[in-house]
Amino acid sequence: MEFHTELPALRQLFLTLMTNTLRMNILIIGSGGREHALAWKLAQSPECSTLFIAPGNAGTPSVGINLDIKTHEFNRIAGAIRDLGIGLLVIGPEQPLADGLTDFLHAEAGLKDLLIVGPGRLGAQLESSKDFAKAFMLRHGIPTAAYLSVNADTLDKGLQFLQGMRAPYVLKADGLAAGKGVIITESFQEAADTLRDMLGGRFGKASATVVIEEFLKGVELSVFALTDGISYCLLPEAKDYKRIGEGDTGPNTGGMGSVSPVPFARKDFMRKVEQRIVEPTVQGLAREGIPYKGFLFFGLMNVQGEPYVIEYNVRMGDPETQSVMPRITSDLVPLLCAAARAELAGHTLEISPSHALTIVLASGGYPDAFEKGFPIMGLEEATEALVFQAGTAPDDEGKAFTAGGRVLSVTALAPNAAEARAHAYAAAGLIQFENSYMRPDLGLDLITGDLPIS
Ligand code: AMP
Ligand code: GLY
Numbered sequence: 001m002e003f004h005t006e007l008p009a010l011r012q013l014f015l016t017l018m019t020n021t022l023r024m025n026i027l028i029i030g031s032g033g034r035e036h037a038l039a040w041k042l043a044q045s046p047e048c049s050t051l052f053i054a055p056g057n058a059g060t061p062s063v064g065i066n067l068d069i070k071t072h073e074f075n076r077i078a079g080a081i082r083d084l085g086i087g088l089l090v091i092g093p094e095q096p097l098a099d100g101l102t103d104f105l106h107a108e109a110g111l112k113d114l115l116i117v118g119p120g121r122l123g124a125q126l127e128s129s130k131d132f133a134k135a136f137m138l139r140h141g142i143p144t145a146a147y148l149s150v151n152a153d154t155l156d157k158g159l160q161f162l163q164g165m166r167a168p169y170v171l172k173a174d175g176l177a178a179g180k181g182v183i184i185t186e187s188f189q190e191a192a193d194t195l196r197d198m199l200g201g202r203f204g205k206a207s208a209t210v211v212i213e214e215f216l217k218g219v220e221l222s223v224f225a226l227t228d229g230i231s232y233c234l235l236p237e238a239k240d241y242k243r244i245g246e247g248d249t250g251p252n253t254g255g256m257g258s259v260s261p262v263p264f265a266r267k268d269f270m271r272k273v274e275q276r277i278v279e280p281t282v283q284g285l286a287r288e289g290i291p292y293k294g295f296l297f298f299g300l301m302n303v304q305g306e307p308y309v310i311e312y313n314v315r316m317g318d319p320e321t322q323s324v325m326p327r328i329t330s331d332l333v334p335l336l337c338a339a340a341r342a343e344l345a346g347h348t349l350e351i352s353p354s355h356a357l358t359i360v361l362a363s364g365g366y367p368d369a370f371e372k373g374f375p376i377m378g379l380e381e382a383t384e385a386l387v388f389q390a391g392t393a394p395d396d397e398g399k400a401f402t403a404g405g406r407v408l409s410v411t412a413l414a415p416n417a418a419e420a421r422a423h424a425y426a427a428a429g430l431i432q433f434e435n436s437y438m439r440p441d442l443g444l445d446l447i448t449g450d451l452p453i454s
Pocket of ligand 1: 145170179182213214215216217220242252299310311
């Protein structure tokens with residue numbers, strides 16, 4: 001008799017123990033639309049127990065718990081990881097990666113084996129130093145634009161190199177410059193003046209070295225991989241819309257919208273991307289003894305069907321993540337854990353054939369000066385789409401106010417690009433705040449066939 005009563009109880013205990021060992025607390029570092037989209041995806045995992053976001057935004061409490069810790073507060077992040085029993089850490093933005101958050105945490109007592117998605121300082125140089133990235137590509141035969149790196153001592157060589165090039169001229173600050181460190185100009189004189197200006201400190205230390213680059217004419221594409229430094233898994237590709245104005249006009253921004261999939265990212269093109277770019281990058285890191293567990297973002301230019309690397313980022317893109325995450329149908333948590341454990345080989349990702357289109361709602365004036373602190377209305381009405389918040393902050397009652405340039409993004413999924421576009425604009429139209437701005441032409445190039453097919 002006793003057996004009959006005890007057995008289910010034992011089984012229950014066993015199941016509870018199993019479930020608890022499979023489930024883990026997860027912490028995401030960051031506060032943007034990218035982090036909200038990641039949080040939305042990870043919170044759906046049966047393997048996620050409690051999800052925390054530090055610091056998060058006014059939208060992330062819908063899927064997790066915000067921690068009032070800034071991304072540069074490494075000691076407080078370590079404390080929270082210990083106090084909350086975090087099993088998996090995902091680092092969203094580039095700055096803490098470049099500043100060595102991963103190395104810092106792994107050197108902390110008791111955190112040596114913490115699962116972290118995000119490379120250490122060495123690997124993060126692929127983004128934090130354009131000079132490093134260009135030299136890396138050269139060493140591994142990865143296609144990229146011809147270039148010369150110069151500093152104040154080699155200005156003359158830089159001017160000579162510029163003279164030997166044709167317009168437009170591309171100048172890039174070596175270091176992180178909040179997405180503003182690339183200057184493209186048509187006039188040689190302006191390029192020469194800009195070079196002097198940058199080396200003179202226009203972007204502070206970030207432009208003490210400047211990369212002068214050949215201009216590549218083509219269409220851009222963002223390719224994402226998750227890697228453990230040995231194997232990799234491709235995520236859905238995306239394209240973002242960088243300029244502020246309709247028809248790709250006006251200044252560059254962090255990104256005003258995104259689409260996924262991208263029509264020209266067909267099998268043959270993607271095979272070239274993998275063989276010429278993704279594989280040699282992962283192998284190059286391994287060969288140079290640079291451990292890398294995290295996302296790798298390849299900013300590519302399709303030049304008449306041939307892929308070239310414009311830039312590496314060591315994180316997911318924003319607002320690309322908002323279009324990419326909804327297209328991933330399989331659980332991402334086991335994959336992230338496998339990457340962090342260097343056991344990614346053999347893992348795959350299921351991807352929906354649906355089309356995603358993301359519209360960024362920005363504060364009027366962005367990317368220059370803008371006002372903030374306006375209440376955001378209509379969030380509850382935009383139920384036909386996914387709303388990922390970014391530059392928002394909650395008031396005492398948790399209501400969202402504008403608190404940044406890119407305020408939020410609206411993503412719609414549909415069987416084709418035209419429907420995704422229509423749904424996303426319909427939903428975005430329901431959300432209002434003073435001085436809001438969105439580009440009216442996102443995704444039109446897909447529908448009108450302005451994008452090359454291959
Ligand atoms: P990055 O910050 O490196 O992504 O550069 C910002 C933007 O400048 C890119 O998204 C491209 O639109 C443009 N760009 C950068 N490098 C080049 C290049 N070599 N040729 C043409 N456009 C470029
Ligand atoms: N959308 C481009 C980036 O995240 O850098």
